[in-house]
Amino acid sequence: MQANDGVTAPGMIQEQRARRDARDDRLFGWLLKLCALLVLAALLGAAGATLWGGREAFGHFGLGFLASSAWDPGSDTYGALVPVYGTLVTSAIALLIAVPVSFGVAVYLSEVAPRWLRTPVASAIELLAGIPSIIYGMWGLFVFAPFFADHIKPWLTNYLGDKPDDGKLSWVAAHVPFVGKLFGSDSPFGASVLAAGIVLAVMIIPFISSVMREVFQTVPTRLKESAYALGSSTWEVVWDIVLPYTRSAVIGGIFLGLGRALGETMAVTFVLGNAMQLSPSLLDPGASIASTIANQFSEAAGMQKSALMALAFLLFVVTFIVLLIARLMLRRLAHKEGR
Amino acid sequence: MSALYLRRRIANWVALALSGLATLLGLAFLVWILWETLRQGIAALDLKLFTKITAYGEDGGLANAMVGSLIIDFIGIAIATPIGVLAGTWLAEYANRTRLGEAIRFLNDILLSAPSIVLGLFVYTIVVLPITSLTSGNTTFSGFAGGVALALIALPVIVRTTDEMLRLVPSTLREAALSLGVPQWKLTCQILVRAARSGIITGVLLALARISGETAPLLFTAFGNNYMTLNPLDKMASLPQVIYQYANDPGDAMHALAWAGAFVVTMFVLLLSLASRFVLSRNKVSHE
Numbered sequence: 001m002q003a004n005d006g007v008t009a010p011g012m013i014q015e016q017r018a019r020r021d022a023r024d025d026r027l028f029g030w031l032l033k034l035c036a037l038l039v040l041a042a043l044l045g046a047a048g049a050t051l052w053g054g055r056e057a058f059g060h061f062g063l064g065f066l067a068s069s070a071w072d073p074g075s076d077t078y079g080a081l082v083p084v085y086g087t088l089v090t091s092a093i094a095l096l097i098a099v100p101v102s103f104g105v106a107v108y109l110s111e112v113a114p115r116w117l118r119t120p121v122a123s124a125i126e127l128l129a130g131i132p133s134i135i136y137g138m139w140g141l142f143v144f145a146p147f148f149a150d151h152i153k154p155w156l157t158n159y160l161g162d163k164p165d166d167g168k169l170s171w172v173a174a175h176v177p178f179v180g181k182l183f184g185s186d187s188p189f190g191a192s193v194l195a196a197g198i199v200l201a202v203m204i205i206p207f208i209s210s211v212m213r214e215v216f217q218t219v220p221t222r223l224k225e226s227a228y229a230l231g232s233s234t235w236e237v238v239w240d241i242v243l244p245y246t247r248s249a250v251i252g253g254i255f256l257g258l259g260r261a262l263g264e265t266m267a268v269t270f271v272l273g274n275a276m277q278l279s280p281s282l283l284d285p286g287a288s289i290a291s292t293i294a295n296q297f298s299e300a301a302g303m304q305k306s307a308l309m310a311l312a313f314l315l316f317v318v319t320f321i322v323l324l325i326a327r328l329m330l331r332r333l334a335h336k337e338g339r
Numbered sequence: 340m341s342a343l344y345l346r347r348r349i350a351n352w353v354a355l356a357l358s359g360l361a362t363l364l365g366l367a368f369l370v371w372i373l374w375e376t377l378r379q380g381i382a383a384l385d386l387k388l389f390t391k392i393t394a395y396g397e398d399g400g401l402a403n404a405m406v407g408s409l410i411i412d413f414i415g416i417a418i419a420t421p422i423g424v425l426a427g428t429w430l431a432e433y434a435n436r437t438r439l440g441e442a443i444r445f446l447n448d449i450l451l452s453a454p455s456i457v458l459g460l461f462v463y464t465i466v467v468l469p470i471t472s473l474t475s476g477n478t479t480f481s482g483f484a485g486g487v488a489l490a491l492i493a494l495p496v497i498v499r500t501t502d503e504m505l506r507l508v509p510s511t512l513r514e515a516a517l518s519l520g521v522p523q524w525k526l527t528c529q530i531l532v533r534a535a536r537s538g539i540i541t542g543v544l545l546a547l548a549r550i551s552g553e554t555a556p557l558l559f560t561a562f563g564n565n566y567m568t569l570n571p572l573d574k575m576a577s578l579p580q581v582i583y584q585y586a587n588d589p590g591d592a593m594h595a596l597a598w599a600g601a602f603v604v605t606m607f608v609l610l611l612s613l614a615s616r617f618v619l620s621r622n623k624v625s626h627e
Contacts, residue, residue, distance in 0.1 A: 021522035028524035032429035035422045036440075039447045039498060042491055046457055049464035104361025112355050113362075121362060128369045130612050131605065132552020134579045138586050138601050139372045142379075142594065202368045209365070233351035256452065263454025265555035266579075270586065290456050290555070297460070297559050309460060316457045323449045331445075 047316055054310025056303060065310065071276040071292075073300075078307035080314060082276050086193065086286040087315070090268060091261040093197025093282070098205045099254055105205065106212035107238050122213065129206035137270035140199040145190030145271055148198075153190065153283055156183045161283070178280075185283035191273035194282040199271050200264060204257035211253030215246040215333055252329030259323040263315060265290035289315045373605075380602020383595035388603075393581055394565040397592040401600050403567040404581040407482060408551065410569070411561055411577050414486025415550050419493035420543055424532070426494075427501025427539075432527055435506070444502065451495040455488075459556025462488040467560060470572075482568075482575030485561025492553055493546035500542025504535040537618050544615035548608045554579035578604050 051058075057065060057078060068079025109122050158164045162173045162180030173180035185192070219242050227237045243250065273285020274295055289311045297308050391400035430447075434440025466484040508531055516526045532539065557580050564574040578600050585597035 025523045028527070029429075029433055032425050032433055035425035036429040036434070036443050036498075038422055039426060039443055039450060039494065042458075042461075042494065043446055043450055043453070045465065046453070046461040049461045050457060053460070053464055101361045101364060104358040105365050108355075108358040108362040112358055121366070124369060125362075125365050127609070127612075128365065128372075130548060130608060131372065132554075132579065132608055134552060134554045134582055135372065135376060135601050135605055138582065138597065139375055141586055142598075143371070143375050202372075205365055205368075233347055235351040235354040236347070238354075259452050263452075263456065265454070265456045266583065290454060293456055293460070294555055294558060298562070312457045312460045315454055319452075319454055320449060323452055327445060327448050 043320075047313065047320070050309050050313035050316055052309075054306055054308075054313050056306035057310040060303065061307075065307075066314075069278045073304050076303050078304065080289075080307075080311055082278050083287050083289045083292045083311055084314065085278060086272065086288040087262055087290070089193055089282070089286070090197045090200055090272070090288055091258055093194060094200035094204055094261045095254065095258055097198060097201035098208055098257060101201070102205050102208035102212055102253075102257070103250075105209040106216055109209075109213050110216040111234055111238055111242070122210070125206050126210055127206075128202070129210070133203065133264060133266040136199055136203055136267035140195070140267060141191075141270040144199060145195055147190070148192075148195045149188065149190030153185070153192075156194075156283065157185060161185065161281075181280040182282050185279075185281045187273075187284055189273065189285070191271055191285050192283045193272065193286045196268045196272040196286075196288070197282075199267050200261045203264065203267055204260050207260055208253050208257040211256060211330070212246075212250055215249040215253070216242055218333065219245050246333060248329045249333035252326045252331075252333075255322050255326030255329065259319050259326060262322065263290060263319045265294050269294050376598070376601055376605050379595070379598035380605070383599035384602065385599070388596075388599055392565065392567050393576060397590060397596075399596075401578065401581060401596065401603070403564065404576040404578045404600065405603070406567060406569070407561070407564070407575040408577040408579070410571060411482050411485040411489060411557070411575060412547060412551050414483060414571060415489030415493050416543060416547055418486065418490035419497055419546060422490075423494050423497025423542075423546075424501050424539060427498040428505060428527055428532070430498065430502040431505035432523075432531065447495045447498050450491075451499065455492055455553055456555040458491045459488050459559055462491065462556065463559045478572050480560060480562035480574045481572045482561050483571040485557045485575060485577065486571070488556035488560045489550040489553060492556065493550050496546040496549055497539075497542045500545065501535070501539050504538030504542070505531055507538070508534045537621065541615045541619045544611050544618065548611035548615070551611070552579060552604055552608050554583050558583070 061068065061078065065078070066080050066084070068077070069081040070077045070079045071082055072078075105125060109118050109125075113121065154165065158166070159170045160172050160179055161183035162169065163184040163186060164170065164173075169180070173184075223241055223245065224237050227241045232240070268288050269291040272288060272291050274287050274291055275285040276287050276292070277284070279286065293308050293312055296304065300308055385400070387398075388400040389402055389405070391398070392403040393399050393401060394403075426443075426447075430440055430444050434443070462484055466487050467480055470481065470484070471479045512530060512534060513526060516530050517523075521530075557577050561577055561580065562574045563580050563584065564576045568575055582597045582600040582604070585593040585600070588594070588597075
């Protein structure tokens with residue numbers, strides 16, 4: 001009897017403990033899962049809240065909301081064309097500048113620079129990514145926009161635009177279609193679509209270049225060495241070996257930068273001029289989705305507020321798709337590596 | 340030297356020179372931006388910045404904005420840290436290589452670069468509007484709502500670093516603990532999180548650096564306030580929001596104050612990222 005008790009009592013305690021541990025483990029697992037699902041909830045919620053907030057505007061204007069360039073609180077008619085156009089054009093300019101520069105930075109830091117220089121320069125460039133966007137905005141407004149107005153803009157309007165100061169049309173403006181319109185402007189200020197695109201480019205260069213640099217370093221050394229052994233130059237190795245090997249991740253990095261540029265608010269708001277007008281000129285002020293929301297939302301009511309929410313929904317959907325492509329592209333290289 | 344060889348050499352030389360120029364261009368912009376912030380910021384530094392509130396306008400300081408920023412950032416980090424650490428733990432320990440886990444890890448990376456202004460509007464809808472109707476308009480915008488908006492921005496940063504740091508913990512540590520009969524929750528809380536502690540702290544510091552410069556989501560959540568307040572249910576000023584407001588003001592004295600604020604924010608952010616690097620590098624040494 002006694003011996004029997006001695007066996008069952010600890011056994012029961014153990015069983016109880018095992019059961020308690022199993023229960024605690026389950027509860028703990030559920031708690032963790034709940035927290036992880038909050039990430040999902042945040043994304044769905046942001047899409048849902050802006051769609052719900054914009055339902056009046058979507059319902060009232062229908063598909064015409066996308067095609068209309070009207071933005072008139074007086075008559076309460078709103079269209080998304082001007083801010084959507086501004087967002088797309090500033091981001092496109094930013095990419096046109098940032099992609100080649102970032103590629104150059106990544107090539108220099110992974111293939112050209114002496115080893116002792118690589119880490120400090122890379123950290124310095126990454127420092128640029130850590131500067132808050134409001135600082136870019138202030139620099140853009142007080143330093144870059146005046147510089148742009150004094151030095152870059154007159155040159156562009158005189159040599160490329162169709163409204164030069166001295167009235168004499170340059171050869172380019174007279175002979176190449178569209179260029180004159182792109183660079184013709186009467187506005188004397190620096191704030192413009194092009195200036196905003198340049199500030200955005202400076203902002204996204206560190207993002208794109210650090211992704212590119214990271215993926216360039218994943219290229220197997222034996223691949224590069226084989227190419228060098230066949231007599232390739234450094235540039236040929238970069239262009240014919242490194243770039244094809246990392247193509248999908250490089251495109252992913254570019255889309256990541258594009259996602260940033262599309263949704264950036266502060267840096268753009270300061271430099272874009274916030275004019276709700278559709279102008280073909282890159283030197284005229286414009287508006288982007290984010291800058292329109294930042295400028296108008298706190299004073300908006302009724303249909304205007306709904307239209308701003310609808311704009312936010314459009315922005316969210318577009319950036320979501322861009323970032324989705326970016327992550328899928330980046331993942332393809334990761335799979336290749338894991339194989 | 341054949342013509343082809345010469346052409347290849349020239350192409351190589353030009354391309355590499357251009358890559359060096361691109362790097363110089365990037366560095367030039369960094370120096371330009373930092374130099375202007377330092378020059379104009381230091382010129383405007385003054386003791387009244389820290390003692391007077393924004394209600395005095397040109398003769399005032401930024402004291403209420405600094406206090407407001409600290410409170411809002413603290414609320415944001417206090418909400419995001421527990422949720423982010425738990426969610427990151429779930430990704431690394433429970434759902435690694437499951438379909439739902441992979442999906443959430445993927446979506447977290449998207450949330451990481453989602454436009455902050457849209458997250459601000461989301462918080463406006465789920466926090467500011469309900470509070471307004473609950474208190475029948477007595478409370479509208481609040482520092483708390485601003486904190487929630489910043490928490491949404493900090494969350495993915497913390498989730499990601501926690502996830503990555505926990506996956507770096509050697510699995511022998513897990514196997515050793517499990518073989519002793521330690522339940523999984525105890526293993527996670529007492530062993531794994533401790534092993535990855537400095538990595539997780541790095542993530543929190545990075546998240547703090549990220550949110551302390553955020554402006555856009557605060558415009559429609561914390562709104563701004565010209566007076567000092569410690570009550571998180573009041574409208575609250577924050578440094579980035581005051582900088583935004585002052586930079587748009589036509590007065591030069593206001594611009595100087597905005598530069599001073601920009602200088603303070605930049606220094607804070609740079610110090611935080613330095614600190615996070617320091618924490619991480621110390622951890623690496625201790626593992627070796």
